[in-house]
Amino acid sequence: MTGAEVTVDLAAYRRNLDRIRTRVAPAGLMAIVKADAYGHGLLPIARVAVEAGVGWIGSLDIATGLRLREAGIHDDVAIFAWLLGPVEDYAAAIGAGIDLGVSTADQLDQLATAGAAGRARVHLKIDTGLHRNGADAAEWPSLVRRALELEDRVELVGVWTHIAEASDAEDSEAIEQFHAAIAMAQGLGAAFSVRHLAASAASFARADARFDLVRVGAFSYGISPGGGVTAASLGLEPVLTLAAPVIAVNDGLATVATGFGDGIPGSAAGAMELAIGGERYLIVSVDVDSLEVAVGAAPVGTGDIAVLVGPGTRGEPTLQEWGDALGTIGEEIVTRLSPRIPRRYVGV
Amino acid sequence: MSDARMPGSAVCSAQVDLSAISDNAAVLAARVWPRLLAADLAADGYGHGAVESALAALRGGAATLAVSELDDARALRDAGITVDIVARRGLPSTGVPLAGQDHEVYSAGAALYGLVEDAELRPAMRVSALVVGTKTIEAGEGVSYGYTYRATTRTNLALVGIGYADGLDRIASNIGTLLLGGRARTIAGRVAMNALVLDLGGDTVRVGDEAVVFGDESQGEPTAAAWAAAIGRSAAEVASVFGRHLPRVTS
Numbered sequence: 001m002t003g004a005e006v007t008v009d010l011a012a013y014r015r016n017l018d019r020i021r022t023r024v025a026p027a028g029l030m031a032i033v034k035a036d037a038y039g040h041g042l043l044p045i046a047r048v049a050v051e052a053g054v055g056w057i058g059s060l061d062i063a064t065g066l067r068l069r070e071a072g073i074h075d076d077v078a079i080f081a082w083l084l085g086p087v088e089d090y091a092a093a094i095g096a097g098i099d100l101g102v103s104t105a106d107q108l109d110q111l112a113t114a115g116a117a118g119r120a121r122v123h124l125k126i127d128t129g130l131h132r133n134g135a136d137a138a139e140w141p142s143l144v145r146r147a148l149e150l151e152d153r154v155e156l157v158g159v160w161t162h163i164a165e166a167s168d169a170e171d172s173e174a175i176e177q178f179h180a181a182i183a184m185a186q187g188l189g190a191a192f193s194v195r196h197l198a199a200s201a202a203s204f205a206r207a208d209a210r211f212d213l214v215r216v217g218a219f220s221y222g223i224s225p226g227g228g229v230t231a232a233s234l235g236l237e238p239v240l241t242l243a244a245p246v247i248a249v250n251d252g253l254a255t256v257a258t259g260f261g262d263g264i265p266g267s268a269a270g271a272m273e274l275a276i277g278g279e280r281y282l283i284v285s286v287d288v289d290s291l292e293v294a295v296g297a298a299p300v301g302t303g304d305i306a307v308l309v310g311p312g313t314r315g316e317p318t319l320q321e322w323g324d325a326l327g328t329i330g331e332e333i334v335t336r337l338s339p340r341i342p343r344r345y346v347g348v
Numbered sequence: 349m350s351d352a353r354m355p356g357s358a359v360c361s362a363q364v365d366l367s368a369i370s371d372n373a374a375v376l377a378a379r380v381w382p383r384l385l386a387a388d389l390a391a392d393g394y395g396h397g398a399v400e401s402a403l404a405a406l407r408g409g410a411a412t413l414a415v416s417e418l419d420d421a422r423a424l425r426d427a428g429i430t431v432d433i434v435a436r437r438g439l440p441s442t443g444v445p446l447a448g449q450d451h452e453v454y455s456a457g458a459a460l461y462g463l464v465e466d467a468e469l470r471p472a473m474r475v476s477a478l479v480v481g482t483k484t485i486e487a488g489e490g491v492s493y494g495y496t497y498r499a500t501t502r503t504n505l506a507l508v509g510i511g512y513a514d515g516l517d518r519i520a521s522n523i524g525t526l527l528l529g530g531r532a533r534t535i536a537g538r539v540a541m542n543a544l545v546l547d548l549g550g551d552t553v554r555v556g557d558e559a560v561v562f563g564d565e566s567q568g569e570p571t572a573a574a575w576a577a578a579i580g581r582s583a584a585e586v587a588s589v590f591g592r593h594l595p596r597v598t599s
Contacts, residue, residue, distance in 0.1 A: 002417055003437075035513035035541055060542055063358075083509060083542055085359040086478055086556035103481060106555075131491045132507050132543060133481040166495035248438055255438045257417075260585040261391020263592070267580070288457060288584060289390040289416040290438045328518050331541060335513035338592045340392065 001305065003289075004244040004258035004341045008040050010048050011347025012237040012311075016220050017052050019235045024203050027210035030080060030196065032217030033068075034060030039334040040221060040240055041343045043071050050077055058215050062088055065098040080123065080215075082133075090114035094121075099157055101125055103133040105146040112153035122147060123158030123194070126181040128174035130162045137177070144185045158194040159185060163209070165201055175208055201225040204234060222311075223330040224320045231320070238318060240334055241310035242341075245303060246276065252296045254281070256306045259289045263336040264308070271325050274308045275315035276300050309333065359509030360477035362594040363563075364396050366404040368472035372460050373408025375468045380454040384411035388436065388457035389420070394584055395591015396461055396472055399427045400598050405460060406431065414455045463572055463583035471572050473587050474563030475594065477510035479528070479555050480543070491545050492537030497522055499536075504548040506533070508559045511542040515590035516561065520544075520579045527569055528559040561590075 021029050031054045037045035046057055046068055057073070058080045059065040065079040073079070075097040082101030093100060094116035102108055103125045111120040124143055127134030135143045147154050159182055163174045178197055185192070196213040198206070200223075203214035218224075222238035224231040231238060244258035254276070260266050266286045273280040274293060277300070281293045293306065307316035319330030326333075377385040387410040388394075393401035402413050402424055413429070414436040415421050421433040436455060458464050462471035484504050491497045491505065506528060512518040518539045525532040526546055533546035546559065563569035576583040 002419065038513075061359075083359070083480065085480060085509065127483070129490065129495075130493070131483060131485050131489060131505060131537075132540070132545060133483075136483060164490060164493055164495050166490060166493075170490075170495065257437055259391070260582075261394070261416075261588045261592070263589060266582060266585045288388075288394065288588065289436075332512045332518045335541060336515070336589060336593075338391075340592060 001243070001245045002257065004242060004262045006039075006337065006341050006343045007241040007243070008044065008343055008345050009237075009239050009241070009347045010044060010345055012222065013040070013045060013220060013239045014048050014052055014347075016222055016236050016239070017049060017054060020203070020216050020219055024210050024214050027203075028056060028194075028213045029054050030056035030058045030213055030215045031220055032058040032199075032215055034058065034064070034217065035335045036339055038217060038221050038223070038331060039337045039339075041345070042067065044343075044345050046071070046073060056080060056213060058082075058217070059098075061085075062093045062098060062100075066092060066096055069096045069098070078121075082123075082125070090120065091116045094118055097121065099123060101160060102147075103135055103143075104139075105143055108143070108146050108150055108154060112150045119153055119155040121157045122154050123160050123196075124156070124185070126159065126161050126178060128161045128163065128177040128181075129170065130164045132162065134161060137181070140181055141184060141188060144188050144190050148189055156190055156192060158196060158213075159192045160196045162199070163197060163202060171202065171206070171209070218331055221334070223334070226320070226323065226329055231318075238311040240319075241316075242308045242337065243305050243310075244308065245305055246300060247290070248302060249295065249300055252294060253284065254293045254295045254300050254304075254306070256291050256293060257289070258308070259287045259291050261288045262338045262341055264291060265326055265333070265336065267326050268322075272322060273317060274306050275317070276304050276306045278315040280315060280317075358595040359480055360475075360514050360594055361597050362395065362590050363474040363476070363597045363599065364400070364591075365470075365472050365474070365599055366400055368462055368470040369396065369401055369404035369460060370408035372462055372469045372472070373405040373410045376456045376459060377409035377411070383452045383454045385409060386412045386414045386434065386453045386455040387460055388414045388455050389424070390414070390416045390436065390457065391588040392592060394457060394461050394463065395588040397591070397596060397598060399423055401461070402429055403427070410460075411451075412453055458582075458584040461584075461587060463587055465573055471562070471564070473572060473591065474569070475561040475590050476558050476563065477508045477514075477561070479506045479553055479557045479559060480509045481507035482553060482555060483507075490537070492540060494538055497537035497547075499547075504550065504552055505536060506546045506548055506553050506557075506559070508544055508546060509542065510561070511540045511544055513541045513593065515586070515593045516544065517579050517581060517586075524575065524578055525570070526559040526561055528557065529553045532570070533559070
């Protein structure tokens with residue numbers, strides 16, 4: 001090892017998927033693999049999900065969905081993309097059988113005129129308070145009507161929303177609005193085979209949030225929801241370990257071969273520790289391709305392996321500790337890691 | 349940018365102006381003379397692309413190249429670069445004399461890419477993203493996870509396709525601003541993994557409009573240094589992280 005290396009435990013990922021499916025049944029699971037599978041590596045993660053029998057994969061965007069299809073994930077597995085740009089290659093998406101999360105009538109019209117041979121598989125999004133995308137209550141009937149008018153080009157597959165997880169009461173209100181939107185759409189003649197609302201936290205916490213399908217990313221990678229709830233208490237295991245070698249030791253400072261260019265937050269200086277030989281040491285500075293750790297007189301030498309984050313089995317901090325110490329969440333720590341760090345897959 | 353209008357093109361990107369790297373190299377080479385300038389290419393050229401940045405720096409007057417480890421030199425050799433390449437990992441990234449050369453060599457990293465406050469140097473990276481949705485909310489309504497933002501009055505919002513997985517620090521939530529429709533717009537609520545929301549007040553924008561995180565000061569755009577300062581990061585870190593996650597468009 002000459003620089004940083006990420007180890008991804010695919011067996012742990014598989015066990016997390018099993019744990020989630022048990023928890024949310026009879027609802028189905030959509031495994032979310034956006035952002036290069038939260039920095040874990042898109043294709044190895046997606047293949048494990050498919051082998052595990054997960055029937056839905058959430059890709060975020062069309063380009064990622066097409067990559068998954070090209071990698072041999074066939075249309076017995078549904079792929080859902082919902083971040084749609086102003087101009088998309090909808091003909092390719094429809095041809096590849098990618099399900100599309102649609103918020104506006106304009107997007108429906110783009111789909112309908114894309115020149116694809118088949119019908120577009122569409123999930124209509126209602127905004128229940130998060131206020132990112134999704135039709136608001138006033139726009140919803142016209143969005144549903146437009147989808148029905150375009151039924152020779154558009155196949156209505158799903159209805160969905162996203163909740164804010166600000167409070168249980170507000171989430172309950174969002175769930176109520178979701179039910180109302182579904183009822184209104186059905187009144188207009190729409191039928192949906194899948195209804196989905198919950199992501200990781202709500203999928204575990206609330207049966208009334210699960211509907212037919214839950215969209216889970218963070219928990220599948222063993223990333224805890226924060227707020228004092230650990231991944232372990234939910235039966236989930238961290239999947240990713242980040243390590244780098246010690247390349248010099250001088251005057252009580254060990255230099256480790258990773259830095260902010262690999263995605264280690266500069267704000268870790270003075271705020272986070274890492275583990276060498278099972279012992280914790282404070283990170284004192286972070287440069288572009290190296291960082292320094294205060295080791296004092298401890299027996300740390302060149303070639304020793306520093307473990308920055310992982311399940312904690314070698315004394316290293318967990319993602320939760322990183323998130324808590326830096327005022328963020330584990331998702332940011334893993335997605336910030338450079339895609340150029342070599343990923344090693346174990347537990348295949 | 350015209351690229352943004354192509355079907356299937358990315359909703360967010362880092363645009364790299366190689367002429368800025370060449371010009372900065374020329375300024376820095378003159379300053380360190382008679383020492384020679386080494387272009388620091390760590391972290392894929394601080395997110396600008398190591399090979400393209402190397403060629404641009406050499407055009408501007410860099411005499412040698414610094415990489416993290418000699419393995420990183422392979423791509424430079426494959427691109428036909430024959431100048432001396434030295435390994436720099438573990439050395440401070442600003443202005444270090446590098447030993448082992450016939451001449452004394454001075455390594456420039458952040459300055460080469462225009463990531464320091466210096467009137468003679470130009471930033472080489474511009475980061476922008478497209479509006480992918482718009483909406484209007486009423487007073488009292490919240491935005492994004494945890495509702496950490498609530499509108500105090502009826503206001504217009506733009507959903508922009510860039511988030512923390514693209515390198516836009518989550519700490520910018522409710523703090524950072526992006527330039528959209530000619531004005532700095534504050535991020536409303538939490539930055540999500542792949543999207544954020546801007547508060548437009550009474551103004552309106554359209555899907556497809558471009559929001560600029562940082563770019564060319566001479567065009568009225570905020571600088572990388574200003575963005576970094578607003579969120580308590582270094583510009584070198586900000587550029588490195590964006591450049592390693594965003595699709596890069598080089599000119």
